[in-house]
Amino acid sequence: QQPDALPLGIKQRLQLAVAVIHKPEVLILDEPTSGVDPIARDQFWQYLIDLSRNSGVTIFISTHFMNEAERCDRISLMHAGRVLAVGSPHDLAAEHGDGSLEEAFVAYLTEATAQTAESTAEAQESPLEIAPQPRATIGGRHFSTRRLWAYTRRETMELLRDPIRLTFALVGPLILLLAFGYGISFDVENLPYAVLDQDQSLESRTLLANFEGSNYFEMEEPASSEADLVNRLKTGEIVVGLEIPPDFGRDLLAGRQPEINLLLDAALPFRGETAAGYVNGIAAQYMVEQFPSLITRPYSVVTRMRYNQSFKSVYAIVPSVFTLVLTMIPAMLTAVGVVREKEYGSIANFRSTPVTRLEFLLGKQGPYVVLAYVNFLTLLAMAVFLFGVSVTGSVTALLAGSLLFVVATTGFGILVSSFTKTQVAAMFAAAVISIVPAVNFSGLLVPVSSLSGGGQAVG
Template sequence: EAFIGYLEEAEGAALKTQTAATELAPATAPATIARGPAPAPDFSLRRAWAYARREAMEIRRDPIRLAFALLGPLILMVVFGYGISFDVEHLPYAVLDRDQTPESRSYLESYAGSRNFELRPPIRDAAELEQRMRNGELKLAIEIPSDFGKDLKRGRQPEVAVWVDGSMPFRAESSRDYVQGVHLMYVAELARRALGVEINTLPVNIETRFRYNQDFKSVFAMVPGVIMLLLMLIPAMMTAVGVVREKELGSITNLYATPVTRLEFLTGKQLPYVAVAFLSFLSLVLLALWLFQVPLKGGFVPLAGGALLFVAASTGFGLLVSTFVKTQIAALFAAAVLSLMPTINFSGMLTPVSSMSAGGRLMGYGFPSAHFQKISIGAFTKALGFGELWMHYLALAGFTVGFLLLAIVLLKTQED
């Protein structure tokens, strides 16, 4: 009723304006016959607000949609935050020691003392090694040759075989680096014992220090990226379903029977989802600070400003998707697939955009996710703000306007 009242009030104001203009027109003006509804005036904030209030009431009356919009991102944040990790700790490994000498045991003790490795029961033969590596019980296997101790005493260089599970290349590469580090430390200690002096195994020492993430924890990079992913996925799905729902129920005919413009209709449908998505952003930031202990080194205002532009762009993308689908299921899947593919592969969440090919960079920066990823990572880890990231804020504003204009054009084409 409030929605209809707002529209009637706005229409009444338009009719009064039209009547006054008719009375002021010359009496000799030729009479015209009106065909169809009166042409709509310019953009009316009141009519757009009427649609926004109506959509907000529908969201409040639908507990499933409301729970999905507010609780869904929190649940997915916990799942992704703990489930997606590139940290290599407590790597399960076992040993096939064919030598069984004090020298081989001394070498293997170097691995047992590291927190990066977790020792499992020893391996008896090559067949067992293959079986345990294949079923995933072991991610690393160390094979000591039979003459390891003798060759070491004679000054030879015995070869130690290290088998690494390469099914996950990033972890496999990190595991290899850890093994090489432990091996070099053992060689240096062995030389010190033999000669009684400190021996530099390399002519130049490299001292590596990690900036912005000193503990080198993947959660500091993954949590800001997951916030970006969820703010792209959930709002786009919710907005697309909200508009297509009007088509299925037939209530979209109000757009054609009233003086409401397409801009007012789409803006009114978009505003409640922008508000809900921004509330979701606030809860995700609190979860990142409290549960995952990810510090926000930059200012909250630059991050919140970027998030507001980003959810406006993601809901605008949902409006665009809704213009070429006719069912809620199709809208749900289309919004999910079309937003997930560029967000995961080209946003910089897993691979930096700068290291991609020219086509990959074009795909990345041609979608809003890559721009908010820069803002999110910059605010959380590098204390960046408006001054350093202003181009990404402008890009998000451009995506917001561009998606909305495309949705208006496509909606008009469908009506025609």
């Protein structure tokens, strides 16, 4: 049976049960005993008194029954929207009603009615004056830090009370950094390789020793034949195969140019190209160390990695994730926070208050700026202590620039909220619109220094 179909007395009991089921600290009841029989009314009040005295619940009640008002600790007598008197029932009854609260209420009503009649008579006798046209208050309102702080505090409390949004805001960036930091890597290390050494000379063994001492390759069981080498390459057991021909050492000592057969698994082009470069580098280093007289170049090229000497992908990926995460998640959260007001209809409260648009927007943005900056500090700590990516530049410039960045990204979220009406639309719009420039211009895929034109300005 639906609540609307219940009798009034039963409906009042149901409303009281729903009001107290979550054990509130403050309970506001409007005419809770109207339509209830006297016996049930006494049971209502016994329960309310028990809540007040034993559970510490503060209860506000509106009633027309004076015998119910006498049970309250403090009452306010009202008439026509005006407060006539405030105090304990005993004091009010003793002051005007000779001990009767009902007579006191009648006395207060009589006084209020007389004052109203006098005011009406004076108003009729006085000449009618045309009041000056009031000035528009919307444009003339000044910026108030108190109103701004009130909205900021309100948004902060709503955010803290929403565990889903709070978890997404705090844990989401950490998960993305872990996924990108460990999941995306262009490092080519520990490549399994096998060797078919048909020479077995000192020169061939010295060359192969250079491969064994490299971190880029991992030695597997030597191949028994060329067909075995090819089959193992097809099955994926190895990625690199080296075939040293007979008389390799003799031809090398004689000044001839013997050839080494290099077999590569190029299913992944980047890995295959990098592996070929490693093999050529080891072979060139072997020739320089063992046969410098055979090197006819009149010059020497020395390559130095200036900013990433170890050539690790983590030093490029992790800082790029900062931009991606701090662009996408703060924009999504801010957009949802504003659109949530539209969807729930609570934005009507803003229109009926003296709060200006700027105060409202800054108040909504403030908590997300702080939250995004906390995310940045957490990501920075993970990058330094977990991934070993140190800050080599100015820490002050990094902190200041990051603050400006999160202010801009949260402001972008507010911009997205201006043309979306639902939280789902706001989340997807903020994600899609922000992720494209974040990926293309953050250095995640293409170095920022290599961008040109408009892309360089955005990056």
